Amino acid sequence: MAPRMERKAKRSGERPEAEDTRTKLATSLEAVLESRKNANAVFDILEYLQAENEEDLLCAVRTCSRLFGTLLERGELFVGHLPEEEDETTAASCSAEDKYKMWIRHRYNSCVASLTDLLDHTSFQVQELALCTLMKFVQLEGKYPLLKVRLEHHCHFPRELLKLVVDGLLPLHKDSALLISRFQEYLDYVDVRYYVMTSISDHVSKVTQKAKEAVLPVFQQNVFTLASSITMPNKEEAMNNYLVEQANPEEWKVTKLKEHRRVFEKMWLGFLKHKLHPGLYKKVLVNLHESILPHMSKPTLMIDFLTAAYDVGGAISLLALNGLFVLIHEHNLEYPDFYKKLYTLLDPLVFHVKYRARFFHLANLFLSSTHLPAYLVCAFAKRLSRLSLTAPPQALLMIIPFIYNLIRRHPACRPLIHRPSGLSDLSGDPFTMKEEDPAKSRAQESSLWELKALQKHYLPDVAKAACVLNRPLSEREDDISDLLEITPSELFERELKKKVKRVPLEFEPFRGLFGKKGSRAPRLQQHLGEVDCIEGNETVVRSELSPVLHEVPVDRPL
Known part of the structure; x- marks a missing residue:
């Protein structure tokens, strides 16, 4: 208790006018809630929402939260279509009670607008308090609707107010990842999650149309951060947590998993159809196969995005393989020239990218079918063999057994390691490395002489792996899962720990x-x-x- 009192005294000592501000706001709040005659004191409270001092702002936001929270619970805000404040004709035909409620409703709208602006404040404490206050109003508006509900069993949710919150979380030129992380706890509510997804779709469409399809890196990053924070349920039974309690929730479309998947799909398709910057491309593709595709109603609608990403080249093409793998194997998608494109992705840089392990894991799955034509498998084996001449040691420990596994699955490729004339004249190797079409590479006419050369490699483990070529291949495939993510430091540590035999x-x-x-x-x-x-x-x-x-x-x- 003592340290807290000390901080309070210190704060008062540093800025005595802060205590004066709190006193004024508390007095105005008490006066407004005590009697309608003091309603004009609301202006004094709202004025502090424009203050420059952070302490004054925080105090004003808390006061507004208590003020309009109490007025909503009392039912002192006008319910129904709110006429313009300058509309004297409508005001003349209303009773004094309605005039007061309309006036309070306009002040409430002004408060909401100011709180929405504070979501872009420089202080995170101000942003956080404004966000929590707005979400409190969302809950109260759901419980005490400001729109007339025609039927008693009709379910109501203040979607317009929540839409203002979502718009405030997605500024064009400011990173709001921290504020979105604070908002994430509200996404556990089924109704909030549903209307956040619909609001994201509407806001993205409006902003991109206004920007004429220009790339907006910060805005797109904010959209991705918010959208990827949404965790979709797998079963409808798990959808039982609501911010706004409803009398008959079972008749509400928001409670249906099918509806959630529909708006989830619409949100992502609407976002991904626009041009993204490369960094965001990678982030989307990393999460696509686990967090997005399984929760879509029609995952095959993502084929356009994945095809475009697969054609970009480089690391983006490697990451697109995950999504394509899901569509091809689980949804029977036919992709023309898929293996031709996969073949061209094998270049010297593939051994140095961050996603090397993921790429070769998927390549191993795609090449596991025994129904692939022999020329195709030979082309992959030969291309990998040629690339191994300049590959780093940690990659060689994975490439060599990878090639052997291809030959084990396809006996028609064994002439590559049993061609007597293969080492007679290396300058006459018929294989064309620059050819992008595996059917025209002439790999079947060549041999894997590169693996023979690796038997003289400076690293003993690599030379030992290459020496398997000198013996008949076993029927059992090598497990390469432990070799996919091996690093140079691991190889170095392994060599240091080896016991040297004293001669x-x-x-x-x-x-x-x-x-x-x-x-x-x-x-x-x-x-x-x-x-x-x-x-x-x-x-x-x-x-x-x-x-x-x-x-x-x-x-x-x-």
């Missing part, structure tokens, strides 16, 4: 410089070896490094 150079152990333990001249014993014998004025020493006898004069300084 004996003499059949009789030495016992000291002069045949005794604890002899003088330990440096000579350490660096040159052991004394073998003493002949006259010279000492004969046998080195540990060589069986050659070295003659060292006794009188030479050690």
Whole structure:
């Protein structure tokens, strides 16, 4: 308690006018809630929402939260279509009660507009408090609707107010990832999640149309951050958490998983149909196969986006493989020239990209079918073999068994390792590395002489793996899953931990410089070896490094 009081005293000491502001706001709040005669004091409260000082702003937001929260619960806000404040004709025909409620409703709308602007404030504390206050109003408007509900069983949700919140979370030129992470807890509510997805779709369409399809990196990043924060349920039974309680929720479309998937699909398709910057392309593709495709009503609608990404090249094409794999294997999608494109992705850079392990894992799956034509498998094996000549050691430990597995699955490719004329003239290798069409690469006429060359590799593990070529291949495939993510540091640590076998150079152990333990001249014993014998004025020493006898004069300084 003492530290808290100390902080409070210190804060009051630093800025005494802050205490005065809190007193004024508290007095105005009490006056408005006590009597309608003091309604004009609302202006004094709303004025502080434009304050420059952070403490004044925070105090004003809290006061507005208490003020309009209480008025909503009392039912003192006008319910129905709100006429313009300047509309004197409508006002003349209304009772004093309605006029007061309309006036309060306009003040409430002004408060909401100011709170929405504060979502873009420089202080995160102000942003957070404004966000929580707006979501409190969302909950209260759902409980005490400001629109007339025609039927008693009709379900109501203040979607327009939530749409203002979503628009505030998606500024054009400011990263709002931190505020979105604070908002994420509200996405656990079924109704909030549903209307957030519809609001994102509407806002993205409006902004991109206004920007004339120009790339907006910060805005698109904010949209992706918010959209990827949405966790879709797998079962309808799990959809039982609502921010706004409804009398008959089972008749509400928001409670249906099918409807959630429909708006989820619409949100992502509407976002991904626009041009994205490369960094965001990668982020989307990394999450696509796990977080997006499984929750779409028709995943095949994503084929246009994946096809465009697959044709971009580089790391983006590698990442697009995951989504294409799901569509091809689980949804029977036919993709023309798929293997031709996969073949062209094999270049020297593929061994150095961040997603190398994922790419070769998927390539292994795509090439696992035994119904692939022999020319195609030969082309992949030969291209990988040629690339292995310049590949780093950690990649070679994966490439070599990868090639052997291809040959095991397709016996028609065995001539690549059993071609007698394969090593006679390397300059006449018929294989064309620059050919992008595997059918025209002439790989079937070549041999895997590159693997033979790797048997002389400087790393023993690589040479050992390449030497499998000298023996008949076993029927059992090699498991490459542990080799996909091996790193140079792991190879280095592995070599350091290897125990070096000490090779004996003499059949009789030495016992000291002069045949005794604890002899003088330990440096000579350490660096040159052991004394073998003493002949006259010279000492004969046998080195540990060589069986050659070295003659060292006794009188030479050690």
